[in-house]
Amino acid sequence: xxxxxxxxRYLIKTRGQQVTLSCSPISGHRSVxxxxxxxxxxxxxxxxxxxxTQRNKGNFPGRFSGRQFSNSRSEMNVSTLELGDSALYxxxxxxxxxxxxxxxxxxxxxxxx
Amino acid sequence: xxxxxxxxAALSVPEGENLVLNCSxxxxxxxxxxxxxxxxxxxxxxxxxxxxxxxxxxSGRLNASLDKSSGRSxxxxxxxxxxxSATYLCAVRPVSSGGSNYKLTFGKGxxxxxxx
Numbered sequence: 001x002x003x004x005x006x007x008x009r010y011l012i013k014t015r016g017q018q019v020t021l022s023c024s025p026i027s028g029h030r031s032v033x034x035x036x037x038x039x040x041x042x043x044x045x046x047x048x049x050x051x052x053t054q055r056n057k058g059n060f061p062g063r064f065s066g067r068q069f070s071n072s073r074s075e076m077n078v079s080t081l082e083l084g085d086s087a088l089y090x091x092x093x094x095x096x097x098x099x100x101x102x103x104x105x106x107x108x109x110x111x112x113x
Numbered sequence: 114x115x116x117x118x119x120x121x122a123a124l125s126v127p128e129g130e131n132l133v134l135n136c137s138x139x140x141x142x143x144x145x146x147x148x149x150x151x152x153x154x155x156x157x158x159x160x161x162x163x164x165x166x167x168x169x170x171x172s173g174r175l176n177a178s179l180d181k182s183s184g185r186s187x188x189x190x191x192x193x194x195x196x197x198s199a200t201y202l203c204a205v206r207p208v209s210s211g212g213s214n215y216k217l218t219f220g221k222g223x224x225x226x227x228x229x
Contacts, residue, residue, distance in 0.1 A: 043219040056215040104157035
């Protein structure tokens with residue numbers, strides 16, 4: 001069974017640009033969550049989607065947005081990039097029933113210059 | 114607001130030693146607690162998941178315990194190996210309404226180094 005996949009794995013962008021990251025969950029998983037990981041703040045929750053609906057959002061500015069498609073794949077978008085957006089962006093999926101165990105992808109390393 | 118603390122922040126041990134990593138959380142209203150491993154620059158690998166009704170879970174050389182009332186969990190690693198070197202993170206899922214139960218709150222992790 002394939003794990004969570006994220007594309008691209010690495011990105012270098014310039015301040016002011018925008019970026020779109022993609023996440024494909026484990027087959028059968030309908031919940032997709034996004035987290036930002038930085039050395040200073042650790043892992044911080046961005047948002048969670050289930051059946052194309054955002055159910056929860058973390059404390060991030062409106063420049064961070066996301067969506068989920070009918071096949072459960074999810075994208076997150078960051079507009080007007082800032083240097084502080086440089087981070088590892090992790091996607092996780094779960095069944096949303098029973099144990100709610102979360103499975104993480106390898107992440108997308110975003111560097112903003 | 115739920116806060117998760119992991120102590121120590123870093124730990125260095127010789128190969129073969131048994132060790133314990135600690136995780137504490139401020140709000141005992143949790144659905145479950147999950148331990149993860151992260152290798153440098155990589156994603157998170159789920160190690161053990163403990164439901165709030167459980168006291169411990171075991172997988173191979175790993176044993177995780179949960180004391181919900183005191184807000185503590187430990188991850189015990191037996192007979193440590195150099196391949197166990199990684200950052201270990203614990204995360205809790207809260208029990209609450211309003212959507213906040215749909216996220217994990219993470220500790221900052223413990224960086225473990227096992228020396229050959």
